[in-house]
Amino acid sequence: MDKQKIRILIAKVGLDGHDRGAKYISQALRDRGYEVIYTGIRQTTDDVAKAAVQEDVKFVGLSLLSGAHNQLFPKVVEKLRELGAADIVVFGGGVIPADDIPFLLEHGIRAVFTPGTTTDQMEEFIRTVMEESA
């Protein structure tokens, strides 16, 4: 797996400004050799989907701590489909109650990472997805 060829967009959707986690994961994945783009805070779902297509990424990681994930995460998936980019893999993270995870998975979010997740676990997910699509 050539990590340098794997491009990942880490995005903050909605109005939430807590981006310690998003920045950490961006830097940690970059330090492990992936090409990572971080959007900054307060992005609309449209902005994120368009940026993902423009930047030609394989993954979009959405971070949200305000509780608006059920409304906003599936919108990014929908928008990517509209843009003909259904192959882009969307995952999410943040303060997300366990009860909400099945809903998100049903709506096209491939994985949800809650507090305590390590970079190793995230890399394992990336590797699994890459092997499936190889």
Next chain:
Amino acid sequence: MGQDQLKAQQERWEETTLKKFATKTPERLPKYVSASSEEVATLYTPLDCEEGDYLSDEGFPGEYPFTRGVYPNMYRGRLWTMRQYAGFGTAEQSNQRYKYLLSCGQTGLSIAFDLPTQIGYDSSNSICEGEVGKVGVAIDSLYDLEILFDGIPLNQVSTSMTINAPAAVLLAMYIAVAEKQGTSRVELRGTIQNDILKEYVARGTYIFPPKPSMRLIVDTFAFCAKEMPKWNPISISGYHIREAGCTAIQEVAFTLADGIEYCKAAQKAGMEIDAFAPQLSFFFNAHNDLLEEVAKFRAARRLWAKIMKERFCARDPRSMMLRFHTQTAGCTLTAQQPDNNIVRVAIQTLAAVLGGTQSLHTNSRDEALALPSQESVQIALRTQQLVAYESGVANTVDPLAGSYCVEALTDRIEEAAAAYIAKIDGMGGMVEAIEAGYVQREIQASAYEYQKAVEMGERVIVGVNKFTVKEAPPSGLLKVDLGLREVQIGKIERVKAMRDAVQVQATLGRVEAVARGEENLTPPIIEAVKAYATLGEICDTLRRVFGEYQSQVIF
């Protein structure tokens, strides 16, 4: 015993007693560090605090440099205010929660607003989808605030409002509600956070660029100095900077550097330092490292007193008093084994109280999972009450003073924070340091190092990277109703149908005219609020004049 003799004895002890013991029981780690990655020594002795003098460095509580506390008898005279940050859903739901908290013995209110309110959008704005009522209560107009405080006499409680970019608007609404209750603004006690600088580096609810934001803040200083003597027009906040991952030293440095910037701006606008500085208040984080945190609060008090006296030439001792609110560190709460968080919060509560806080919010155990349930909130409040009434630590003033370790840490934090502030001064001040991305990069570097140490297992988090168990997902979490946005939109429509549209336009026109000029913006905002102009309408008016801040992505 002289210092030389002590030094010789300490060296002897290290070479003989300690060394001999360590051959059988060596230290567990090659290096011991604090929660802020500061190295901690095996032992502290008078040699570590030999410089300085008790009277000039510590002195007496209630007197300069206030190291030992801002009040002479501290908690023997009055306990800290127990103030739980709360708010969710609609004004009706939050009003019920406040009444519940007051009935449990809470002594002040602390209002959490949802993100649309904090960023100056009406709930009807499409950008607010999914966010209405989520992390706090949704306020669109004076009508919502009237419901929020229904049955709560504002002449009897003090109220803290976590609101920054639109702080002047919420202050105006609070004044309007109080006046409807028959309480005049001069009697009102409370705080607006109103600290925009930390929003740019850590919290993210900015609207306008720095310059007009500073003007809005200085306008509220001038207004409160004249009309609201018991009100704190700002809570200069290190809390969120610490949550973003900075160290204890950086928390003190960046918070006080922000404070300096606000004082400079107010002086530039023609205010005398002693006219507004007694009303400045602060807000710090209580993190896990008990001794470091106590030292941090003491160092911050001493450093601020010196800055006010030496740099700003304040003469009123109240200008030199760093009065502060504290919140336990949300970032230390774990989603794993969440009941362990009760213990973390208890230790952090001790840090805040031993550090001499004026008010305190204790986090609930379930906050890494969701908004806190009522049961969790009660345990959090009870934690404060246990420390206040059962632990005994509130019975005497600044009980850890004179501990060689705590005094050495206090000196170290003060010195290192002062060095940071000198560096920021060299850049031209905090606005320039933020625009250059310096502060953001410093925070980010500390946050990254911390988390890396957690992942490597160098830093132990109980239940996360050590002592883990398999556990079932937690139940009983609070859920916010998804239909809230529609409820709020309905309310806005009713308000708009009821109000005098001509008067609304006239008052908004006046806000715009004053924003373009130099008069104080607070009075015209009060008029607009009283005419039931919405928060979004007022903020949009200001957006037209001031523009919006475009953040730079730094990582």
